[in-house]
Amino acid sequence: MSGCSKLNGIHVLFFTGLIFFVSLLNVKTAFAQEKSEETNSFYVQAVIPQNQVDSTKSYFDLVMLPQEEQELQVRLVNPEDAPISVSINAINASTTEEGMIDYTVKGIKDKTLVYPFESLIKVLETNISLQPYETKIARFQVKMPKERYDGVIVGGLRFTKNLAESETKNKDVTIKQRFHYVVGVVLNETGTSVLPDYEMDTVNVARSKQGKKIAVIHSIRNKNAAISKKMDLKFAIQKKGKKTPLIKLEKEALEMAPDSVMDFPVPIKRQLEPGKYISKTLINQDGKKWEFENEFEITREQAKIINEENKETKVVSQVPIWLIFVIILLVLLVMIQTYILWRRKKRVE
Secondary structure, three states, X not given: XXXXXXXXXXXXXXXXXXXXXXXXXXXXXXXXXXXXXXXXXOEEEEEOOOOEOOOOOOOXXXXXXXXXXXXXEEEEEXXXXXXXXXEEEEEEOEEOOOOOXXXXXXXXXXXXXXXXXXXXXXXOOOEEEEOOOOEEEEEEEEEOOOOOOOOEEEEEEEEEXXXXXXXXXXXXXXXXXXXXXXXXXXXXXXXXXXXXXXXXXXXXXXXXXXXXXXXXXXXXXXXXXXXXXXXXXXXXXXXXXXXXXXXXXXXXXXXXXXXXXXXXXXXXXXXXXXEEEEEEEEEEEOOEEEEXXXXXXXXXXXXXXXXXXXXXXXXXXXXXXXXXXXXXXXXXXXXXXXXXXXXXXXXXO
16 A cells, blocks of 8 residues: 555656646747737728629629729728727739738839739728727729730738837837738739749849848749749759759749749758859649749858858757756656566565
């Protein structure tokens, strides 16, 4: 009986140690989630007009005639008990380096974009204030191009909650991403379907926008007025004159906005020498393929930075050594005690 009580005591100690260990690992996550909370949010809802292609869609997908004008409306709702202010922008659809359609930055216009969305739409109120629980209508005036065009023009109506004066003075708040909604707008004229088509604009070595590390940037252009979906990419990079690829990368199900460029970065995760390299790119989409082969150069200065970024680093454990030692000791104690009790039971039998 005493042996069983000792075993139970050790079990309790062991599980207490485990609980303590898990709680330590979760402390950092809990604080990160607390800092990212957003307050005083709002809602938006497109008021769908009669010329909507599909009334089940929550964004505007409209058929209009050349030079036709139309007012678009979006309902803004403040469900909170505090007043808020919302800024409003119309933005051309562009493509991020991760392969997503984006409505963040105004003024992005590729050379193939004949009719920018921003030039076709007028925001009638660029800032709207909402009292607690108030609903208002944001209005926009669209005027279609004079010439008929096939395919689609795509943009977004972006609604961003302005920070309160008290929040702008708080450093912890100002580093947060401001809360926003985007209502997409797709403008059609002829209803004629256009498929995406691609070309490689440039391939060069530079810092990626998101990762901030040196990468091989492939500027891929969707040169048609068509939304690109389920686009698969394969990259193979080799030293010029050599056959063995030094870098390989595959990405699936990417998207591109019509008439836009995606600056896709292929990360460099190894040591490289300065010199000339060849990048082979394969695009697969709906059974169709596009292949590109481009030469680029890594300078001595770039190679130095690349090799510095890819130095072998020791992986430092985030778990304290003393905690690992305590857990191992607890496990050993339980195993030893279990073995002793098993031997005693055998002798009794």
